[in-house]
Amino acid sequence: MSVNEKIVSDLVANKVEFVTTVPCKQLAGVIEKIDECKNIYHIPSNKEDEGMGLCAGAFMGGKRPAIIMQNTAIGVTINTLVTLTQYYRMPLPMLISYRGELGEPVACQVEMAVHTKALLAQLNIPTYHFHHEDDVNEFDAILKHTFMCNKPVAILTDASFWKGY
Amino acid sequence: MIRSDILRDIAPVIRDHLVVCNIGLPSQELHLIDDQPTNFYMLGTMGLSSSIGLGVALAQDKKVISIDGDGSVLTNFGTLPTIANNVAHNFILLIIDNGSYGSTGDQPTYAGKKTSLTAVALACGCEQVVECKAEDTKKALEDALASNKMTIIVSKCESGNIKVPVITMDPVVIRDRFMKQVKS
Ligand SMILES: [Mg+2]
Numbered sequence: 001m002s003v004n005e006k007i008v009s010d011l012v013a014n015k016v017e018f019v020t021t022v023p024c025k026q027l028a029g030v031i032e033k034i035d036e037c038k039n040i041y042h043i044p045s046n047k048e049d050e051g052m053g054l055c056a057g058a059f060m061g062g063k064r065p066a067i068i069m070q071n072t073a074i075g076v077t078i079n080t081l082v083t084l085t086q087y088y089r090m091p092l093p094m095l096i097s098y099r100g101e102l103g104e105p106v107a108c109q110v111e112m113a114v115h116t117k118a119l120l121a122q123l124n125i126p127t128y129h130f131h132h133e134d135d136v137n138e139f140d141a142i143l144k145h146t147f148m149c150n151k152p153v154a155i156l157t158d159a160s161f162w163k164g165y
Numbered sequence: 166m167i168r169s170d171i172l173r174d175i176a177p178v179i180r181d182h183l184v185v186c187n188i189g190l191p192s193q194e195l196h197l198i199d200d201q202p203t204n205f206y207m208l209g210t211m212g213l214s215s216s217i218g219l220g221v222a223l224a225q226d227k228k229v230i231s232i233d234g235d236g237s238v239l240t241n242f243g244t245l246p247t248i249a250n251n252v253a254h255n256f257i258l259l260i261i262d263n264g265s266y267g268s269t270g271d272q273p274t275y276a277g278k279k280t281s282l283t284a285v286a287l288a289c290g291c292e293q294v295v296e297c298k299a300e301d302t303k304k305a306l307e308d309a310l311a312s313n314k315m316t317i318i319v320s321k322c323e324s325g326n327i328k329v330p331v332i333t334m335d336p337v338v339i340r341d342r343f344m345k346q347v348k349s
Contacts, residue, residue, distance in 0.1 A: 046244075049210075049213065053213030053217045057217040057224065062348065063224040080213065084217075088336045088339070
């Protein structure tokens with residue numbers, strides 16, 4: 001099973017039925033698999049805070065949500081994470097491409113990479129970092145943890161994990 | 166008519182449905198006029214009322230009305246294409262368009278100048294878009310509910326606010342009682 005297939009099958013096994021995405025080159029494969037999956041309603045959003053609003057609504061409507069986005073989105077969504085997702089105590093797995101790490105060809109991506117973990121730590125968001133392909137084996141437990149504790153949880157996935165940019 | 170007059174007018178129509186209400190004075194006014202467990206009050210996060218409401222509508226079958234403002238829609242403009250392309254016939258977006266940022270001191274918005282939110286919603290691909298005068302909002306809502314078609318209502322009204330207390334209810338209580346209504 002490919003990493004992309006494993007991620008989607010763990011989402012389905014954990015009854016995640018509503019996934020919003022804002023694309024990143026590293027996430028193209030998993031987004032394609034999400035779109036093909038008949039158990040998941042895939043709703044692309046135009047901005048990540050909009051996506052978090054959609055996820056908050058889906059959760060209150062009775063469906064487990066997830067968001068897939070790039071780490072630059074942390075800069076976009078701090079207010080939403082704090083005043084919506086955390087304030088109302090809602091679960092939100094965030095599968096995040098960790099751009100700006102080893103293998104990154106675009107220098108500007110490093111500028112946000114150096115802030116990513118510090119911002120997540122400041123927000124008290126449980127954060128996991130997938131660097132080796134095998135790290136994907138923790139994804140199932142992370143999803144269970146997220147819906148147990150009703151918090152936004154970050155899964156950072158770097159270029160080494162995706163086997164390149 | 167100002168926003169609170171519209172909310173008083175439509176309260177009997179919306180009280181039996183799930184309502185997601187915009188941050189600030191709209192939520193405070195609705196809370197004062199007709200607090201219901203079916204109301205989800207936004208205490209923060211300007212702009213996301215329509216996104217939250219669409220999410221609720223896509224996840225279950227009950228009718229959902231998002232009450233939004235012109236300023237908030239301008240803040241989250243990307244919401245209109247998302248709504249247009251993810252049709253939920255149990256969803257109504259009511260934009261109370263007073264041409265100003267009401268909660269922050271009535272600074273004018275572009276919706277009160279050259280920009281037509283009705284035209285924007287249509288250009289984004291929303292199929293049923295209704296613009297009405299403030300006094301016709303109740304009728305527009307009743308028609309939208311009866312049509313069983315996703316509808317965007319742009320209600321043009323005057324700017325102005327009434328004195329209202331802030332909402333002191335805990336956010337988790339607001340969320341919990343709303344979710345119990347979803348399930349009931
Ligand atoms: Mg306004």
